[in-house]
Amino acid sequence: MTQLSPARKPAAEPAATPPAEPGKALYGGTRSRRVTVRDIAAAKERGEKWPMLTAYDAMTASVFDEAGIPVLLVGDSMGNCHLGYESTVPVTMDEITLLSAAVVRGTDHALIVADLPFGAYQEGPVQALRNATRLVKEAGAGAVKLEGGERSAHQVELLVSSGIPVMAHIGLTPQSVHAFGGYPVQGRGEEAAQQLLRDAKAVQDAGAFAVVLEAVPAELAAEVTRSLHIPTVGIGAGAECDAQVLVWTDMAGMTAGRVPRFVKQYLxxxxxxxxxxxxxxxxxxxxxxxxxxxxxx
Known part of the structure; x- marks a missing residue:
């Protein structure tokens, strides 16, 4: 468990909120249009939890869209589970753009978030804007996702100010697999916990509409969730996050061999x-x- 220093106390528990009206609920509501970032913000205000899955093709995306999944991520996880790479690192902008467009075409209601792959934004905000614009214009994505907290805040700020919604991703960031030397849990220990909190607040201040917390101790993820006014999306980050995401091939039992501890296989x-x-x-x-x-x- 992450220990909190005496100088930093957990934020107060939020007041209980009434359940969402059935027609307005992000999952299970009635909707004749696509989900937007305003709907995501409203769900946070209502205290409503919601699901997110990855998708990489039109047919699978259509199944999840019909099931009412409100947000679909065209993740660079396609590298591992769709394109046959050993990690997410080799995934290219051409591949993300092609498959994002397919997912958009296969859906009517879900907000489609497309990943910016490794090498597509690390040079700085201008490179990030150029590649994010491609995902929005060519693929039709409704938002983009990029990894990094404080180190990516300037990229987030420029994208948002340019009209492109951004979902941030902190904690275990798979594009940094070589730097991490694998896929270790992040945020253990006081110094690491403090950095994760700074990262979360940095991307919120830069304008991100949500932040993914991957492989983070549940107690720390809960503190981050209480500290932010934007929703947290957990993957291996405990049950207190505002939303949960899984790679669909893991969730459906399509992945061969061992799956991460945080995965539940529903099929x-x-x-x-x-x-x-x-x-x-x-x-x-x-x-x-x-x-x-x-x-x-």
């Missing part, structure tokens, strides 16, 4: 899909597919 999709493929193959070999009802004359 054994890899097993189901593999079973369907084997059944198809066996019927082809046996000559029982196609049947008459699958045949033209």
């Amino acid at each position: 054994a999709l890899r097993e189901l899909l593999g079973g369907a493929a084997k059944e198809f193959a066996e019927e082809v070999v046996a000559g029982t597919f196609p049947e008459e009802r699958h045949t033209f004359h």
Whole structure:
């Protein structure tokens, strides 16, 4: 557990808020338009929790959109689970732009957030604006996401002032895998906790509409959530965050091998899909597919 110094006391617990009206709820409400960052802010004010999933293609995105998931992230996690890379680092702007456009085309209601990949914003605000503009104009994304707290605050500020909503990402930032030497939990210890709080406040002050907290001790994530007026999106950051996100292939049990501790698999999709493929193959070999009802004359 992160220890708080005597000089820094946790923010007071927020007053209880009434549940959202059914028609206004971010998840489960009725909506004839896309979710916007104003809807996200309103959910924070109501004390309403909401889900976010990744998506990388039109068909999968359409399923999640129909399920009412209010925010879909076209994450650079596509590198690991969609493009066959060992990490997110090799993902390019061309790849993010192509798949973001597909997700936009496959949805009607979700807010689509597109990742700025490694190397697309680290040079500074002007580079960040150029690449974020591409995601908004060419792909139709409603917002972009970038990693980093204080070090990325100037990029966030320019994007927001230019009319591009930004979701920030702090804690474990996968694009820094080489610097971290892996994927360790972030924010343990007083100094690291203080830095995470500074990072969170820096991106909020720069204008971010939400901030992802990845692989952060639950107690620290709860403190950050209480300290901010923008929503926190947790992934391995405990239950007190305003929202939760998972990579969809992890959530659905499509990922092979070991998954992170924070993942809950809601389906054994890899097993189901593999079973369907084997059944198809066996019927082809046996000559029982196609049947008459699958045949033209």
